[in-house]
Each structure stands twice: as structure tokens, then as C-alpha cells.
Amino acid sequence: MTKALIVIDVQNDFCPGGALAVAGGDEILPRVNVLMTEFDTVVLTQDWHPADHSSFASQHEGGAPFTQVHMDYGLQTLWPDHCVQGTTGAEFHPDLAVDRAQMIIRKGFRAGVDSYSAFFENDHKTTTGLAGYLRDRGIEELSFVGLATDFCVAWSALDAAKLGFKATVLEGACRAIDLDGSLAAAHEAMRAAGVKLEA
Secondary structure, three states, X not given: OOEEEEEEOOEHHHOOOOOOOOOOHHHHHHHHHHHHOOOOEEEXXXXXXXXXXXXXXXXXXXXXXXXXXXXXXXXXXXXXXXXXXXXXXXXEOOOOOHHHOOEEEEEOOOOOOOOOOOOEOOOOOOEOOHHHHHHHOOOOEEEEEEEOHHHHHHHHHHHHHHOOOEEEEEEEEEEOOXXXXXXXXXXXXXXXXXOEEEO
């Protein structure tokens, strides 16, 4: 009862054919669905952007996807428009066993700040409320799966460790974007923070 599974952003836009597709993103679904039966507490996160979100390259004159810009809260990678509120791309993958989750955390819904982590927006100050929910449930250990390993999964696991949770990333149930060495950097940061990496 002290453990929870956090399933990160298994949405259409992050799967093959989506606006920001992660290679093999849909391959993790069978294992994720099995894992969801093995935990008493399951939380899903869902990217949920307004159409004018500041992380979209389309909102920056001359901005190109996968380049970086300076925002008030630091460096921000620009992305193709994705997971826009109310669109098919923002929906969970149809094969994800959504009914097994007790909570859905929507993130990235504020136009001016992106949100990779399940716990904080990218300003590292604005909380999602997830930590309080987990603590109220008496949960101390978290396992992370989903998309993408080197961005939303890693940031979530790092914040979990920072907040005092025991964090494990099940890499076999994740897939990465690996943008300019981002996967190696994420691995290094997670290991340094005490996040356990398992297959």
C-alpha cells in the first residue's frame, strides 16, 4: 500500500503517427497495462496544452522545433504543437487501460510555462498537487513508466527523489526522444539523484 505506479503521458501525440511521436512509444502499452494491475495506487499524467502554449515553436517568430529559447524560468526546448486540449492527440492511447487509474494529473495547461514533471511545472515552483495526494495516501515508493524517458519521466523521477520519495524508473516500459544526448544526460542526473533504473 505504500507504493504507487506513475504512468507518464501515454498519449496519442507521443505515439507513432502523433505530432511529437516517440519512436516505439506504443510498444510499452502491454507492459504498462500489466503493471497497472500490480499496484494499488495508479496515477496517470496527461499533457494538456492550450493552443497558444509558449513551448510551441509555432508561437515564436522564426522558432524551430527542438531548438531552445530563454524563458523567464530558464532554457525551454521548443516543440511541435502537441497535446492541445480537447484534441485527439491529447487523448490517452486507446489501448491504455485508463480505468485502472485512480487519479489523472493534467499538466502544461498554463500558457506561459511548460510542465514536464508530474510534480512541478518547469519553473520548479508551481506544484501540481501530486506530492500531497501521494503523502495523504501514505505512499513512499514510486515507480515511473511512460513517455518520454529523457524528459517527462526523468523530470518526474528527479522531483520525486528531491521530495523524499523512493523513485524507480522501469526503462523497459519507457521510450526516449534522445535529443542531442538528452537520454545519457537524464541517466546521469537520475543516478546522481539516487533514482533507481531498472529494465
